[in-house]
Amino acid sequence: MIDRRLRGATAIVGVGQAGLGFATGYTEMEILVQAAHRAVSDAGLSMQDIDGICTASVAATMWAMPVIEHLGIRPMFIDSTMLGGSSFVAHLLPAIQALESGQCNAVLVCYGSTQRTSTLSRAEIGRVRKWLDPQPYETPYDPLNPLSSYALAAARHMHQYGTTREQLAEVAVAARRWAQLNPEALARDPLSLEDVLSARMVSDPLTVRDCCLVNDGAGAYVLVRADRARSLRRKPVYVLGNSTAVWNRQISSMEDLTVTAARQSGRIAFEMAGVRPADIDVVEVYDAFSINTILFLEDLGFCAKGEGGEFVSQGGIGPGGHLPVNTNGGGLSCVHPGMYGIFIMIEAVRQLRGVCGERQVSNATLALVNGNGGTLSSQSTAILGTEAAL
Template identity: 75%
Template sequence: MNNTALTSLRGSAAIAGVATFGCGEAPGFTDMELLARSARAAVADAGLKMSDIDGLCTASGAATMWAMPVVEHLGLNPRYIDSTMIGGSSFIAHLLPAMLALQAGVCNAVLVCYGSAQRTATFGRREVVASRRFLDPQPYEMPYEPMLPLSAYALATSRHMNQYGTTRRDLAEVAVAARAWAQLNPEAFMRDPLSIDDVLAARMVSDPLSVRDCCLVTDGGGAYVLVRADRARDLPKKPVYVLGNATAVWNRQISSMHDLTVTAASQSGREAYAMAGLQAKDIDVVQLYDAFTINTLLFLEDLGFCAKGEAGAFVQGGAIAPGGRLPVNTNGGGLSCVHPGMYGIFALIEAVRQLRGECGERQVNGATTAIAHGNGGTLSSQSTAVLGTADAL
């Protein structure tokens, strides 16, 4: 698609409803039940009925035909279906195809939804890992049985430290900032105090990453509803417009990355900014997929908030924490709020809530633009969404 066509999509669709359900621990709920609860709540938040939904985007890490039972469970008859599965970035990557479907008149209201009972499910985490290895074999790495995805991110962390002098203290700044935001969010799963020294003293799990450098394992469901901009203006909630969206994939396995310190976010971000007609300096709120502390540093660099190799210095002194110069992961992120297997949809939901002004104690005053950035696999798929209020159109 050429740049003119992409520019014509800018602001053509808006997110009209969002919801989460069961974030943290939701014993007794299945993946489908968590998805359904959040989906129904998001549709209601948009001022619509489930019968109004004629488009569906969904994905699961544990099923290859997930869209079909979702259609069945929710009682939908969608004219547009996208079940593309590229890991945790899927639900942000779903935006652009859905916008095209809306613009073409294929459908009128698209539901994007996800649910996972990863924390409290009766089957164990070993079974989850085994099923993912079966569904997603990696021929050059799996024979050696690495501790994936953790050790892949540890490899990227080690390289960034070696190449740019990044320290474990820099990584700890990311974890502490996320926890400080989580303490302002009643929905966050981990809200206990966390200091730099706590992170540095935490149990090492894959050198140089400690347990506090790693995301949570939680339950949770999340959903949002996308409609054409003209319709969004007539619905009850303040529309949040999609100004830009792009997805890039350069590799699947970490061993296939050309440079462990540069991700495909450098491409998805550049293309999303171009579609939006904005730059990093124009963004008020940043929601990044922080499966590990290194993710936040890499994406701050690749999305243009600082130069390559400078993210460690950029985050020092609480710069991305409440009261800092750049609000990052204001819900607490995957490190302290919620991470049920795939986090991308929750980053986008938080961006929408911030732009709506619904975040209470953690609200970033006057925010009119936001980025929600998703990551999938082992720094494999990257998807960037630039969102804005009517003031940013």
């Protein structure tokens, strides 16, 4: 059942980031705390006002406990649900329900990772992940995951719908063009279709330029009830819809490698928000790999299944295209510290505030965010809007 009473009942009033790129000399907890304080300050609040928290980590099953300890808070609401990179979009609905029930008054959602500068090697991190989250039908074959799984989905989409390598490359090039307008983006050098196509192949059909960055970063946002939001420092960004769906864990268990659970989460989020894909001004999706953007644009209803390649072609989702997608540069060119979902939330909020400088989408009123976790495993869709969208 969709509770339409929750539409616009809460708003994001503060965002913050820290340690983007290379947080040399800092731990993931330290940059998380920095981002959290920046988000709380951005909202015009103090840490003592925070009485709800949502957080998750790849490497720590009890992560919320040390985060609470480091922040010095005593929350009445705690959610440490771990769904991979979609977690920080999926945390929205439980937080909204906690706020509306009166359980708490201000919820902090936060994440931090120093996967790039960590003393652990990527191979060691990979072994830890396999031990914590074994995939019984896949782990015995030792795939280069998550890359192998996304390459499998890309190959199937190409076979089934005629999607081309050039169309996959269009996604990476569009992300880079947005990143060139974003001073916070890590990768801002020019990138052409030929650069993507001729780059080192890492898992056919994906080259290294079809793959997200591997770097450090932390992000946070603050959510309060709408009546309180209107009296705070920043322009409120209201949560109009949110839904999370999981259909599988292993990609080998997907019924169709070209259809993700975003079809379900998107449908419910749109219904809750009372809007359609045609109404959305800016889209932020989890682009860990170039195929992600194509799959999610199809599953969320921005184009028909199989038409995603054509939809992104000829700069369709880049600056000046027919739909602004991943306006910060995405995980492909801006930042990707293990779990990217917090950063698409932050970028959507900034776009709706109208504070994005050269990359600002004019008159943005509605934004869609879609988080992805695992290997096309968890999907969480959120629709955010300005006061004009209420």
